[in-house]
Amino acid sequence: MKILQVNYYDDLGGAARIAWLLHQGYRSLGHQSWMAAGVKLSSDPFVEQITLPPSESFLGLPLIKLAEYADKQSWKIGNRNFSGLLRRIAQPSRYLKRNQGFEDFDFPGSRLITSLPEEIPEIVHLHNLHLNYFDLTYLPELSQRFPTVMTLHDMWPLTGHCAHAMDCPRWITGCGECPQLDVYPAMNHDQTAYNWQRKKDIYAKSKLYLTGPSKWMVQTAQSSILAPAIVKARVIPNGIDLTVFRAGDKQEARELLGLPKDAAILLFVSASGIQHSSFKDYSTIQKAIEIVALKAIDRRILFIALGDTEFTEMIEDVEVRYLPHIDSTERLAKYYQAVDIYLHASKAESFGLVIAEAQACGTPVIATSIGGIPDTIKDGESGFLTKPNDAQDMADKIVLMLSSETMIESMGKNGTNFAQNNFGVEQMIQNYMKFYQEILDDRNV
Template sequence: MNPILIQHPLKILQVNTVEKEGGAAVIAWNLYKAYAQKGYYSYYSVGKKQSSDDLVIQIPELSLTTILTRLEAKFAPFCRISELVKKIQKGQKSHRQEQGWENFHFPGSRKILQLHPLQPDIVHLHNLHGGFFDLRYLAQLSHKKPVIITMHDMWLITGHCAHPMECKRWQSGCGDCPDLLRYPPILADGTARNLHRKQRIYRRSNLYLATPSQWLMDQVEKSVITTGVIDARVINNGIDTRLFKPAPKEQARLALSLPMDARILMFVSAKKIKNHPFKDYRTISESLQIVEKKVEPSLPVLLLALGQEGQTEKKGNVEIRFLPYVKERSDMALIYQAADLYVHAAKADVFPNSVLEALACGTPVVATAVGGIPEQVEDGQSGILTKPADPNDMANAILSLLENDPLRSKMGNFAAEIVQKKFTLDHQVKQYLEWYQQILESRYQHVLSKN
């Protein structure tokens, strides 16, 4: 190992759309905090800041009009050059939006290496969509510093969408898009042009790429991004098992004022559950209608639907309570600990944190077998996998566990054990830190060979 690399702690920068909300943000935040606790210089740059943490810095908006406005305020209040420039730029932006262009014009992101007091040794990027990062800067950035991208969805390899669902056009250049409104939406079919722009960027880049699931890595290997990737690895998301761990259900329910005699199910979404583009609340709702008809009449069933406020729904002995998304992780852990089952229906998913958090708390999972979820849930051991968009299959899985206490307990114990073996935050952190060191050593050796 090059002695230069170990003379000081690594300086590591995480970059993401938002600070804490959503799966990618939770992963980026956890890595940022874990590195700091281990004594590394750890920083975090975001499109939207959500805390008062001094080492989390919001990427500034540095458009030409912003700069001109500041100059006018200081030197020439009577001059209105910025208004003219703003009108011109608005017209150009509107024209491109009408043609279906993805907007990469976020000049503030080109300053991420200067936002913190010390230049990072490693730049670790997460979600780059969401209106804050100039993707065209990726090539230049990757030649200045080692750049790792952890993909949390498929936006980097499609013409506009985060999840293409059943569409395979991204494998052959996009175009003729079947759903322009799929998140992030565009106004016209510019998908072929958008994907070609991304491909040109990747060809000029030197990237290190991580995915949390083998399923997503399989998609990456069929995509345009491979032209710019030096090394790619599957590094599973990790959970803080000091926080998410089994605990007595009675104690958790008492703390949350939840009924002791009910069978409690839960489902989590960072955005509105009923309207989430990639979750499938409809299947859960319809499966509970089937459960209501088949479950023992004397057994109350309660679903806690976290992610959307609304009126409580009740039919027979089945009740659905809609609750706002819980931001505090310790409160979230308490709810998992109080639940008998975690139910997760999705149209598309990569490696959801919520599934791991439930398993870590010893709560068996009933989930649709899409994306990377089968890599998390061992079917028949830590939970049950069901067919996508199949309420009958999901209802049967729920009933089989609600009515079998010993099986549910056995699955819960196995679930907690498997997370401890494979999906802890400590394991994830260790894998990334080892990779960082290998990358820096490789770059150092490359410089030596050139000299």
Template sequence: MPFGGTRTVFICLGLWCEIGVTNHSSVGCVGGKMAEPSLRVLQVSTVDMRGGAEKVAWDLFTAYRDRGYGSWLAVGEKLGNDPDVLLIPNLELRGSWIRFWWKIFPNSPSPTGWRRRTAKSLRDLGMSLAEPGRALDILRGREDFRFPGTGRLLTLTSELPHIVHCHNLHGGYFDLRMLSWISQKVPVILTLHDEWLLTGHCAHSFLCEKWKTGCGQCPDLSIYPAIRRDASDYNWRRKKEIYARSRLYIATPSRWLMNKIEQSMLSPAIVNTRVIPNGVDLDIFRPSNKQEARAALGIPQQARVLLSTGVMMRQNIWKDYSTLRASVALAAKRLSGENLLLIVLGEDAPVERVDKLEIRFVPYQEDPTTVARYYQAADVYVHAARADTAPISISEAMGCGTPVVATAVGGIPEQVEDARTGFLVPLGNAEALASRITQLLLDEALKRSMGMQAAKSARYRFNFDQQVDGYLNWYEEIIRDTKAGNSRKSVYALSNPI
């Protein structure tokens, strides 16, 4: 039954029984019917305006609000001015010296600019002087959970939310130790977009499997989020202790990541799980006229065009730019003198030219219509990665009818149907990547067929409305089960008075 409807209930002993998720939610009964309060969802994310996991949270937040539900987004950093985006008050609950350093060195609006990095370095130095205990923990390699605003999370909205739905909790804004307390007050969903909650510090473990039994002697402390010394065992055990006191609902966009969770120290905390693929707006990311898209973007009509996306692609450890560059160089040599253009969307850098190959870098684009045009203008979307959970970019490319050639890592094989909607290649294999790129560029019928199948698959599997409905239906189930559990506790208390 959708939210806002009614549900028949029994009124026992002539009592008004409040069986809402919290004691905030009063429920009125009329003629044997109970009026369900409007759904209220508070999502938690690193920042409001960015790509990747942050975009997933933002899109769900706006979709719920557009459907008339109470929807808020609590963030560690607020870049926009949406009144329903709520800044977690970490800064105001810290000392005056901390606020002073933040005032002197605020964040730059640019998500990747040197000004932002410089301001952060200087601010961190000042905060270390103001909070020596916190600085000492960081030097020891202990993950920083000292974010006092987390304790105010449930007071940010005018009414207590029915659901708290968390996304990435790393990024320096959330006290993970509060998770058990919050989960005792309201149902908490964690949508994992990476492996950080399962490990001693890293967001992706690559080939390391120490996270299954306990970290320690970490093979790479530099993997984001990096730590200065090897306290990965301590960090892992602390997370395990937090989860032991928590009741959590877990969602992932891929079965690959859910399989990892089921083998991890997070598993005992799980009440229920869902695999809900990330959706895209197929009214925007849809097939369109290639020539018109190229004209709008200033892309040569006769060029063979490849597209790849990723923030700071050349330095991004999750991506595999070296293999991407080597593969397109090989492909260019096999095209018999034709011009090959690789567009790298998500980084601002000078153009690179090697014979008939041009690599053009395009800064991050906030307008989804502009992003869609790049997919629509491309012949092939190429996704070379070292680690990935379920990249939205692949679903966006498929929605636009652009065949995909991608590395078979993480959850990507769940998105790309090999030899049907694109091709999958082994990790780090430039030769295989180049061969599949060249095959599609030289076989127009194959490229067209795969593009049509990709668009069809996206409509069936990656429609954003399906993602929204999947979460809303799950929220309803969680709230219903929680009410039933609270009702059973109330009946037990009445039957067993102290």
């Protein structure tokens, strides 16, 4: 089969990681697979970068090229990517329009994606289309010419600007008067009603085969402006590398990482940052730790927050260590193996990849029941679901679990089995291949 995938990055975290695993898996099975990327980070010869938009001055193209290099090097100014500043200087009029609140679809190079591979693709598979690289107005033409699969990794295609609406219901009725313009991808001015209507008009002329990593994500799309475009929908959970994320010896992992052998250790991981992420709910975890710290637990407790600037603080007798994000999946797996409980609180979540990773490593999970998270835990068997924004509920579950080593071991084993049966990369690849074949068979009838 000939498959073309489209994403902003070819190999990074989140959606790019899923697209990359699919791409590599397809090729290993003998299929012809290519990727079209807004920014190419890898040296893979089967990944092509989408043609850059025309520059506005003689300095434009060099600055954009420098911005691509800055992306690869992850250069930052404070918490912001340096590449963004370079692109603003290179194309000031484009960024002026974005500053006014209008989503930018003016990327003519994305209309040439199907000519980038050596051969004409049989399936075009779209992943994240925001981050300013894809012309969404091309969707009707593309989906008429090619069977087009769209995987929703977040809610951006359904809203007037944000990647997740969280408690705001305005994405259902038309956006406008947006109460959360600062939510990623942030807007300085409110054009969300215009952006929402523009997307609705595009989808009305499109034909898409939809996938989402959770039942919640697919059901949300089916209740949105995207619904008229959906020919067929399928829930396909994200996959993880089970050769990396697997159960291991807890004490060996602690020794490798320099963690205390006798402490009760809790972990939270967030690639988007711990304390300042729009979609993670660290305050609920923090309050839960404060409640646990006041309980009479006769063990030293260490809480690790992985994904922030390094420092240590004390909450009563509980040590809280903030550690920087790590890129190595092998080292991340060691953290999962080393801890007793993985904690996760979110305001929005389409799936919960880190939850699947933790369970695969034999670590029970306590997580808020929101978005797609319930699909990733067997409540009461591999961990516990807690009420959103309820620190007391989370604290109660932590105390319950810490009071029983037998429960931790039993839930850990259940989690490993659950992850192995549902979240392996190979299973994800096979599920997509079956869906692709079903789509091609339907179109040939």
